[in-house]
Amino acid sequence: MPRPAKGARLHKFKHRAHWYIRDTGQPDRSTGCTSRAEAEKALAAYIATRGRDGPANEPGNVTCGEVLAIYAEEYAPTVAAPERIGYAIEALLPFWSALKLSAVKGETCRRYVKWRDRSAGTTRRELGTLQAAINYAHREGYITAAPVVTLPDPPGRRERWLTRDEAARLLWAAYRGHKAKHIARFILIGLYTGTRKDAILRMGFEPNTVGGWFDLERGIMYRIGEHERQTKKRRTPAPIPRKLQAHLRRWRGEGCQWAVEYQGARIGDIKRGFAKAAQDAGLEKVSPHTLKHTAITWAMQRGVAKWEAAGFFSTSAETIEKVYGHHAPDFMESARDAMDGVSRR
Template sequence: MPQHAKGPRLYRRKDTGVYLIRDTGRGDKSTGTRNLREAEAALSRYIAERDRPSGPATPEGMTVAEALCIYGEEHAPHVADPTRIAYGISALVPFWGDLPISAVTGETCRRYGITRNRATGTIRKELGILQAALNHCAREGYLLNPPLVAMPRKPEAKDRWLTRSEAAKLVWAAWRNPKAKHLARFILVALYTGTRKTAILKMRYIPNTEGGWVDTQTGMMTRRGEGQAETKKRTPAARLPRQLLAHLRRWEANGARYVVEIEGQRVGSIKTAWATAIKEAQIAPATPHSLRHSAITWAMQRGARPADVCGYFGVSIDTLQRVYWHHHPDYQQSAVEAMERKL
């Protein structure tokens, strides 16, 4: 009776100790390493490459997992934020992985949203990665006629912003908690600059490649690291308001390395401290991103010029008009004056 093919596997040469990949009918292929972990990684890459279609496949002939794998390997390494794609793929694979691409329909997309049980915005981002993967495979010649991914309706923009009183209560609740003083610093930076959470938590006092930095001599904030490409989440450089600059100079003089830190170490998460501060401050529920909304809203309420607001906070003019313009004192002013004017 003929033996069944064993499939791709590792074999270690006795003379050199180098691991080989053996695959029935294909000959041995060296991994070039004696390290088992590195050899296993090479085997994984070999299997992915071996099973990759050599020519354009129909939606019935390629699985969603194959399309996501191609997209992750070929496109993700060249974007500014590859981890965002990695998180999206890891969320998509459990549901879509073994399904053929032909199964991507409106019904299955809606079922994915129900199964995933996350916020509508999260589902849209993940399905957007699926659509991008299918388009990439079609563009690179792996796939014919990619289907359209059915997206849930885009949620309304959140308009939760803090009043000055709420912000003061939140800062005080964080500062008086010995375990959350770092959060008070985070809140101040976010309220004065409208910078996003991740960018603030990576920010240092010296130039670095992982994130931005503040220059307390020139009074400028650089929001992204050296060599980091700009993304849709705009991160322009910004001048620092004098009140915040005074805080930053004091923190730096006291030996701080990061703008937000605990005992000299960068803070990775503020989730627990934030929830505690919100509870202690006794204000309506809000997220760290609400601080960005608050900063932009306050700037508009005080009559800042739209062009300056866009440049300072890194917000598009479309978003400014759609979400924040009604807070500006000039909102509909000429229309009201026209209606009040005597004929």
């Protein structure tokens, strides 16, 4: 009568330093460990992955920190803005690093939101990065299952835009500042083109390796450089508004190499300078992104067609319709006429 299979177990050969794993029907394999305690861990990992083609592990055997590290090392370098993933991981690690993936559930995610004590938008983006890292590890065969991250409810859409009086006050406050005239330039470009902050700060007056540029000869602005990766935040070319072009030509004539520069050097960020100008202008809840909202809102109020606005502002027609459509002069006009008893046939 055959002996019953003993299953996977540790074995120590007399003249060998390492512990080995023996399993019925399988060749002996070294654990690479001389310590019994370490060999036990190797045996546990073997049992957890036995019968599978790859080295995938159970969520209970992998930490969130390990999954985030894999995501940072393998995936982040392939995206256009890896620093954004880095910022999120930096925020996630103090809380999640030592926790096993099996601990990822609604209660833990809500506890993270409370511990982080930041806006819903911020924690939602960070937890979204954790989910993306988990999904990547599962897709690449590192783990056998992908736990679901519970995200906080998305914040309400911010539709803060500037009136023309507020925009004038903001510009004057920036221009009046002794060291903030570059902020005034940033504001002008934002109001005239609705271009995102990062794209504006990378734009020069000649083709470059950093970002886009203003072709003053042809009157076209290129929001993305030839060697930059295109992202979900579209940056399509568009004609330069004539009034802005006059400012750009003057700045170029003064010897500027970059659209927004200080003492000849390109500005990396305008967060503090912009906040100071907004404070001096007496404006609340205003950020650099408010300029994009303002530019699109003004265009819609002037009756620009939605598809033209989508092309010029490098924003999808769906977003134009959903976020800014109510500013159009003919918004719900047919519904109003119907209620007034007016036929539009």
